[in-house]
Amino acid sequence: MSDQTSQGVGGLTFDHKKRAWPNEFNVFLALILITLLFEVLGQVLPYMNGQSMLFDFNEARDGTILNMARIKIIILQVAIIGIISLGVTQVIISGGIDLSSGPLVGATAMIAMSFAQTELVNGNPNPKAVFGLWAMDLPVIVPVIVGLAFGALIGSINGFFVAFARIPPFIATLGMFLVCRGISQWWTKGQPVSFPTDSYAWIGSGMMPVVWFIGLAVVLQLIMRYTVYGKHTYAIGSNEDAARMSGINIRRHKVMVYMIASILAAFAAIVLSSKNLTAQAGMGQFYELYGIAMAVIGGVSLTGGRGSIIGTVLGAMVFGVIQSGFTFIKLDAFYQLMAMGAIIIGAVVLDQWRQQRAAARA
Amino acid sequence: MSDQTSQGVGGLTFDHKKRAWPNEFNVFLALILITLLFEVLGQVLPYMNGQSMLFDFNEARDGTILNMARIKIIILQVAIIGIISLGVTQVIISGGIDLSSGPLVGATAMIAMSFAQTELVNGNPNPKAVFGLWAMDLPVIVPVIVGLAFGALIGSINGFFVAFARIPPFIATLGMFLVCRGISQWWTKGQPVSFPTDSYAWIGSGMMPVVWFIGLAVVLQLIMRYTVYGKHTYAIGSNEDAARMSGINIRRHKVMVYMIASILAAFAAIVLSSKNLTAQAGMGQFYELYGIAMAVIGGVSLTGGRGSIIGTVLGAMVFGVIQSGFTFIKLDAFYQLMAMGAIIIGAVVLDQWRQQRAAARA
Amino acid sequence: MSDIILETRDLTKHYGGVHALEGANFTLRRGEHVAIMGDNGAGKSTFVRQITGVEQRTRGEIIFDGKPVHFAGPLEARNAGIETVFQTLALADQLDVPDNLFLGREITKYNWLGPFRMLDYKAMRQRTMDALVKTGVKIPNIRGSIERMSGGQRQCVAIARTATFHSKLTIMDEPTAALGVQETAQVENIVRTLKEAGEPLILISHNMRQVMDLVDRIVVFRRGRICANLRKEETNGEDVVAYITGAKTQPEYEEAA
Amino acid sequence: MSDIILETRDLTKHYGGVHALEGANFTLRRGEHVAIMGDNGAGKSTFVRQITGVEQRTRGEIIFDGKPVHFAGPLEARNAGIETVFQTLALADQLDVPDNLFLGREITKYNWLGPFRMLDYKAMRQRTMDALVKTGVKIPNIRGSIERMSGGQRQCVAIARTATFHSKLTIMDEPTAALGVQETAQVENIVRTLKEAGEPLILISHNMRQVMDLVDRIVVFRRGRICANLRKEETNGEDVVAYITGAKTQPEYEEAA
């Protein structure tokens, strides 16, 4: 909380110094611990020859002792799922869940990329052209708008089913999960869509995904913390009946929550397809699970009402460090999966343990 | 409810005739409606030449006018996920969720099958042998016990993290999801395990999966409805704090719930690998999602405390009819996914709509 | 403008086989304070839920402020001017006190931002303190989440919420059930202030002393039906109890017996 | 065997910066009925939660039935013989009345089946009816789920649960808050029955008349501290209110002021 003065009425004892540290602190702690773990492993594992994960004392390739390449890839590789995770965070805070974001990424990537193709590839006609010449070399705004509009559509359907038809979010979004997978495979009958225009390729080039991720995270953090939209999202997740009785328009609000989540996922799809210079029906597989996991590791409660965007960003970073760290210590892929599972659980165990100590309850 | 006399104290008006029909009735209705839909499509779609899905007037191959082959496959193809779904049902009723069942199926299939291999294949040594000769042609009880024990182990780890470390079930079982995927890939470094003994092959042969599914469903229905175990599972899912304050040993109970779920998933893996005569690391993909979806379509509430095994069995049947129906009307694979999504949502919409009408609330 | 602010005709609610409310004919004049009494399960809260649109009635008419109304939900009822303290309190557990007090009608800045308009935390906190002082409750830290408050503290927050906003009709369902001696006195003061301001009130309470102190008229529910309508001056505690327990029934409500 | 069934020494509970309970020294003799009174947020329920193991104390000692105890949870407290009606009632919303009444100690058949032993629904329903009749509540259908019950009906179920099982100590946190006139009288009868049976009781209540009617001794909490310990014969309502509001403090509790 930004404001240090906290107040009571009736004059009861309240010891301000003892206020608990914010939940996000835990995730930060977990992040540091995991990073240190890899640094230590780099020093002690015999085959690592005392390498450091984040530092680069010998070469200073980038003119700094930090291994900038590694630091960049740590953030870069989670930036896109991170964008999804921002939207998922607010859905979870509202007491829902969104399983459709992964397949939505695939479908949006296919659709948006079809309007971002370039006419000539190395002087030859684009071999992967989806539409005729009319859809070639369109201004970048077209695929972006088309992609975001598609996201908004899917999001509003999700929202409609959850809010108006009162379908459990797990089922409504699982349904859209299947629908979106169908759409992405049907769009080009499974053929990938490639060769975007330069302006489209710029969206996800270099460190741009990180720029988008951080920028959107800041905006969402402000929204969730300081606006009516955010407050109502927390209220609905905290006690939906109470929120309704207090006169919040639950239905309209939920539709917005799901729409924003899907628009963010659609934007992630645009960045993703731009970064990879291609769109493929299978893109985004398991992103919904990772997006949810990032949020939960970041302290967002799956029962709703609790969590923050900052936490989610830190949760995403935990993933980035883990993935990069595994490659760094050359862990076998089999063990990577197992270790990833263990670390996800471990990070949350740490969080629980700290909360319990703080609350000093059984 | 089996008992028709219901009682009041203090003599208030209670009109017994107006008691609502059981929730399972809805799912049954959805099942009938979907079946009818396919029958109608078979009659009206031009390329179907007036075929019937479930009836077979011309040939009477099985001495009945029912198309027994189709009816068998409808049940057979959901029997194995159905077994998983039974376990998942009680986890969801207890207020949790189990995402690890899919990968657990893959891992258990690999492990159990390694102890069920036969020495000679067409007179040659088994080309897929995992262990030496000592592990060949073992009695069928060995792979079964090994498989179930592995399931029990994973289940107890899930249960431990959920109950003792208070990790949200979504995260604990997502962690085990990854761990199990790692194990199944690591076990033989990705090589499939094939050529089981005849006795092992018997477990999943013919209609045996259906026998297991129905048998286990009956047992679980009795347990959930008539035993202390079942009652406490509902109580915990309904209000965990209340259950704890009422003196239920929540921790021990939850461990049991997750163990039973994983043992059932492990058994499903044994049946699956036996039916297919092979085990592969990728087996069971998405089974956790389908298992959950079956339960929820069957009326099990993801917020816990509500639902029944009978509902889940009917939910599984809905899936079977849909899948078979799609093939029957020769729907393109792309549209199948979309239609599946729509039907899952539709089935639950129907349920919600009926409940709302019954409750006559806003 | 008619003298009657609220009227229900044949208002009925069945939950499946349970006839929780049966043919309630009820009128409330402007400025009048009426108490509803009755045994547990008599249908008092059910009556409130029908009026405020929390549930949809089985049949019957509700006329509010001269017009027949069909509230689709509590939001519409509140917009029409009905403020309610529900028996279940309707608080969002994970939010703090000011958030709960202003839930659904936050004080905001930059309103042109629509749903993304900014919250004015400072103003809301200040007004929360003022509102709570009126209820006499003690709360060590209003920034703590509501789930950590004691039963009485929660109830006071719900009351403060209702008392903070002007309305055409206030409904309180057992507002002082969990309150201590001092807090009860304070809340009764709030009710008196409403009376002086001429705002009508429906008060549900099991506390005979309180009812006799505060209201003009007492309506008794029994087994889902209204069985008595008593002017305070013409009755006394024992008489009311006789109606509640079923020892007496007014002739005009005889079919309720 | 000592004459004292429960004793707490310096029992303290801090929630972060909130000092909800501070150095409570409390004793209860066998067969004695004691009331705890105090403003909202005074720490009464917190005191109960420490004794019953719902939460873990910050410091202090609890001696129950002659032995220091450290209950890890309410299950252990109940097994040791403490029955409690919590202010939050602790009911499982989706279960019906008999299920809630017997939660955690079902009547069963074929007990050798361990956790899979069979429930004896019929016996539980019968005993539920008997228990509810004692509380005087009216419930149209005990097979309906608890979430559909009115506030008072729920409270009566919680009380019936406690009253059905014998115990070494009964604790009731505001048991009659939501009850009607008749039901309150019935519950007070239940308390009197306990007194006759010689079972000790801690009663938390804001209702002065009730407290004066039922108990032997009144302990007053203020701002998390005990500020008075009054024998009923030596005090009266006004005196107690003076202690509650802080107008008076007993000399031996002076640091609580």
Added chain:
Amino acid sequence: ENIGVSMALFDDNFLTVLRNGIQEQADGMEGVDVQIEDAQNDVARQLDQINNFVASGVDAIIVNPVDTSATQAMTQAAEAAGVPLVYVNREPINVDTLPDSQAFVASDEAESGTLETIEICNILANMGRDPARVYILMGELSNQAAVMRTKDIDDVIAAGKCAVEIEEIDRQTANWSREQATSLMTNWLSSGEPFDAVIANNDEMAIGAIQAMKASGIAMEDVVVGGVDATQDALSAMQAGELDVTVFQNAAAQGGGALQAALQLARGEAVDQKVYIPFELVTPDNMESYMSKN
């Protein structure tokens, strides 16, 4: 030398053989370390893995592309970091514009489905089934091998390379899986439609179809079943007279070739930039020689 390897998918049986080929060959060499990562069929993950390899300072990278049209970005990433790159098994879309420090060892999926379909047509012709009624079992539709192999079938028929006239009854996806293929085939059988052949995108699905047909008591001599991969299970089924056609792809040769190329590039030696490893048709006549290969 340190070589980073990014495989499209660990769960795939064929790719497993290829991966094990690389691993075994590296284990046999002095001072060669391979680190194999699983891209889990995710193009984006694969690109990240390449970047991670770069950050870890590997000497060369081998990529088994998830999506052959996503190789442009990978080529750029590796080239920018100055790390040599070798594509294996699947032909990258930018094969003609690869920089000098990159190469590929691959096979042309256009062959696999073609070989399979033509052989099935020939067998059908020998059996005198003209026109022949077939079912087609497709792999995961978002997977390129599935799309290509299915397209091969259509191309063979369209180009008139098939010896008989083909009447397609239905085509559905069984997502590469034996279990799903069994269910699908049983569903088809329950419609009672007569049919002559099943063309599957891989062996697992072919075996699933065989198991379903056996369970329904269909004589396996009467139907032609074809798959791709020549797995042990498939060859065993072929031995039993159930499977008629499969196609062998030399995984070990591809893996070894890729590793060799990667090492040479890392040492700055010149390599052949394009190496095609052909598919080979396997039938009961020549199956003996494939028994211990994949």
